Amino acid sequence: MKLATLRDGTRDGALVVVSRSGDRFAPARQVAPSLQAALDDWDRARPGLEKLSAAVQDQSIETRPLNVEALAAPLPRAYEWVDGSAYLSHVLLVRRARGAEPPTTIRTDPLVYQGGSGVLLGPTDPIVVPDLQWGADFESEVCVVLGDTPRGVRANEAEAYVRLIMLANDVTYRSLVPAELEKGFGFFCSKPATAFSPFAVTPDELGAAWRDGRVHLRLRSYLNGVLVGDPEAGDAMHFSFFDLIAHITRTRAYTAGTILGSGTVSNDDPARGVSCLAERRARESVEHGTPRTPFLAPGDRVWIEMLTHEDWNPFGTIVQEVVSE
Amino acid sequence: MKLATLRDGTRDGALVVVSRSGDRFAPARQVAPSLQAALDDWDRARPGLEKLSAAVQDQSIETRPLNVEALAAPLPRAYEWVDGSAYLSHVLLVRRARGAEPPTTIRTDPLVYQGGSGVLLGPTDPIVVPDLQWGADFESEVCVVLGDTPRGVRANEAEAYVRLIMLANDVTYRSLVPAELEKGFGFFCSKPATAFSPFAVTPDELGAAWRDGRVHLRLRSYLNGVLVGDPEAGDAMHFSFFDLIAHITRTRAYTAGTILGSGTVSNDDPARGVSCLAERRARESVEHGTPRTPFLAPGDRVWIEMLTHEDWNPFGTIVQEVVSE
Numbered sequence: 017m018k019l020a021t022l023r024d025g026t027r028d029g030a031l032v033v034v035s036r037s038g039d040r041f042a043p044a045r046q047v048a049p050s051l052q053a054a055l056d057d058w059d060r061a062r063p064g065l066e067k068l069s070a071a072v073q074d075q076s077i078e079t080r081p082l083n084v085e086a087l088a089a090p091l092p093r094a095y096e097w098v099d100g101s102a103y104l105s106h107v108l109l110v111r112r113a114r115g116a117e118p119p120t121t122i123r124t125d126p127l128v129y130q131g132g133s134g135v136l137l138g139p140t141d142p143i144v145v146p147d148l149q150w151g152a153d154f155e156s157e158v159c160v161v162l163g164d165t166p167r168g169v170r171a172n173e174a175e176a177y178v179r180l181i182m183l184a185n186d187v188t189y190r191s192l193v194p195a196e197l198e199k200g201f202g203f204f205c206s207k208p209a210t211a212f213s214p215f216a217v218t219p220d221e222l223g224a225a226w227r228d229g230r231v232h233l234r235l236r237s238y239l240n241g242v243l244v245g246d247p248e249a250g251d252a253m254h255f256s257f258f259d260l261i262a263h264i265t266r267t268r269a270y271t272a273g274t275i276l277g278s279g280t281v282s283n284d285d286p287a288r289g290v291s292c293l294a295e296r297r298a299r300e301s302v303e304h305g306t307p308r309t310p311f312l313a314p315g316d317r318v319w320i321e322m323l324t325h326e327d328w329n330p331f332g333t334i335v336q337e338v339v340s341e
Numbered sequence: 342m343k344l345a346t347l348r349d350g351t352r353d354g355a356l357v358v359v360s361r362s363g364d365r366f367a368p369a370r371q372v373a374p375s376l377q378a379a380l381d382d383w384d385r386a387r388p389g390l391e392k393l394s395a396a397v398q399d400q401s402i403e404t405r406p407l408n409v410e411a412l413a414a415p416l417p418r419a420y421e422w423v424d425g426s427a428y429l430s431h432v433l434l435v436r437r438a439r440g441a442e443p444p445t446t447i448r449t450d451p452l453v454y455q456g457g458s459g460v461l462l463g464p465t466d467p468i469v470v471p472d473l474q475w476g477a478d479f480e481s482e483v484c485v486v487l488g489d490t491p492r493g494v495r496a497n498e499a500e501a502y503v504r505l506i507m508l509a510n511d512v513t514y515r516s517l518v519p520a521e522l523e524k525g526f527g528f529f530c531s532k533p534a535t536a537f538s539p540f541a542v543t544p545d546e547l548g549a550a551w552r553d554g555r556v557h558l559r560l561r562s563y564l565n566g567v568l569v570g571d572p573e574a575g576d577a578m579h580f581s582f583f584d585l586i587a588h589i590t591r592t593r594a595y596t597a598g599t600i601l602g603s604g605t606v607s608n609d610d611p612a613r614g615v616s617c618l619a620e621r622r623a624r625e626s627v628e629h630g631t632p633r634t635p636f637l638a639p640g641d642r643v644w645i646e647m648l649t650h651e652d653w654n655p656f657g658t659i660v661q662e663v664v665s666e
Contacts, residue, residue, distance in 0.1 A: 093420050096457055101526070119523065119524040130527070132595075133420060134421040134598075134599050135594050135595065135596050189592060195446070197526075198444065199446065201452050201528070202455070203455075205593075207593075208592045264530075267531070
């Protein structure tokens with residue numbers, strides 16, 4: 017099933033169940049007022065949401081037309097946003113671009129960072145770039161939403177904790193990264209609010225494309241209407257979501273509604289393009305000695321979406337415009 | 342006023358208003374079911390809580406005896422837990438201990454990291470140390486709880502966003518830190534769940550001890566009944582909470598209930614002792630060539646509290662025992 021959060025003036029918004037086509041919805045308030053409330057009580061809420069989803073699909077209840085601009089992030093505020101960096105070609109290219117060595121354990125020890133999760137952007141919220149010198153960039157990612165997840169989960173047990181799948185644009189101010197990482201405590205000011213796709217879907221919606229803890233589909237990123245990348249998000253994901261869950265639960269537990277990201281989707285093959293400008297700039301530096309693509313500037317438009325092999329758009333499209341304030 | 346969260350089987354617990362002495366309470370459900378709910382609607386909730394607090398104090402309503410073991414963290418799950426490292430003597434000692442250089446910007450650019458906030462420990466919850474080799478340590482800190490805080494707050498405007506003050510034990514697995522920081526993305530597995538003091542108090546409760554965005558009192562840490570440190574938390578705090586708020590709001594906004602920590606309280610004067618074992622071990626290494634104090638082991642007991650000049654204990658005492666599982 018396909019879930020979304022309608023802005024209704026409350027902090028968590030109103031949970032709605034969306035048609036497979038993404039253009040109609042029914043309120044889910046009789047099951048749970050918000051997506052967080054549904055995740056807090058998933059075993060009880062899930063059957064009710066499934067029933068509602070079936071009714072939306074066969075039009076046995078009244079539905080309303082969906083306006084994607086009325087949607088908040090599926091979780092407008094979340095208890096944790098943990099972002100991996102599971103595509104090694106991204107790690108290698110971006111570190112090369114800033115003259116940093118990749119970690120020696122890159123193939124055995126997953127990279128994750130803790131992101132800010134209290135203010136998350138909806139799919140059409142603007143990307144604010146108050147200072148062009150900050151080097152604003154998009155990062156197109158896949159992410160999962162976890163249920164209550166205890167400490168010490170093994171990768172082969174991890175599937176049971178994955179409740180939903182969605183897309184993210186993990187906006188990054190590239191120029192703030194080097195000085196921040198130099199301090200040793202990881203990203204902070206270099207990571208403003210992250211944006212999420214219109215819809216969060218249960219894994220079964222993706223059929224065989226969801227397997228081995230990976231989404232085996234291409235993630236498409238467009239800048240100003242031009243396709244800049246459509247890398248395969250499946251096989252190139254070196255650490256699967258199950259591996260990432262095993263890693264993050266090594267020393268602590270997670271509450272329902274925790275969001276876990278894949279990191280920027282990236283393939284070794286340059287023909288697949290990029291899911292962030294930093295990679296393209298890194299490739300340009302190798303080829304021409306200097307990057308040619310500028311970072312994001314007011315007026316730029318970023319689109320991120322994933323189509324299935326049947327040209328179905330399960331998560332809807334992230335459509336953000338860059339603004340100065 | 343003095344607020345606490347009683348475990349009641351729900352995820353957020355039940356908000357209660359506590360007497361100044363800390364030994365009696367009255368439920369606050371008629372004002373707000375949980376502390377998060379009160380923070381979400383602070384302008385409306387605050388007058389009701391203040392009225393209740395006055396009634397608890399003058400015994401004009403029925404109160405019940407408070408059992409600190411029945412308390413969860415004031416916020417059992419929070420939307421963000423942002424921890425600074427504002428005491429420079431701590432940064433210098435701990436980096437020296439692991440052979441790392443302090444950042445060159447240590448005096449001008451605050452250090453903060455994003456902690457996990459979905460699962461937070463109550464004041465008497467055990468510290469779990471599944472592996473002695475992880476080098477478990479306590480870190481005694483002061484922290485504030487923010488209301489809705491926009492991007493771009495200046496230090497001289499920051500006081501308006503501070504709702505509550507409390508203490509924290511930011512448990513750290515020291516032996517996991519070097520390899521993790523080496524990867525460049527900051528702490529993650531090295532920071533298990535953080536514990537908080539029984540009570541969160543409004544700044545006015547501290548009188549003149551709360552000024553300039555600092556708590557000018559000594560923070561006392563005890564290990565197995567022995568005082569190991571009582572550093573002054575005020576003047577030694579190089580970056581005040583107001584400076585930290587200005588820093589963290591440079592590129593993003595925060596939702597009500599965000600917790601912001603001071604980092605381990607530390608004084609230059611070794612006679613003031615330590616608020617974590619890593620500092621003591623660092624000093625022992627300098628003096629004897631090798632650390633003598635072991636990290637935490639099952640059976641150890643950690644106490645953290647702060648007394649006012651009138652010997653009043655505003656936050657209550659964090660009392661944790663170390664267990665293996």
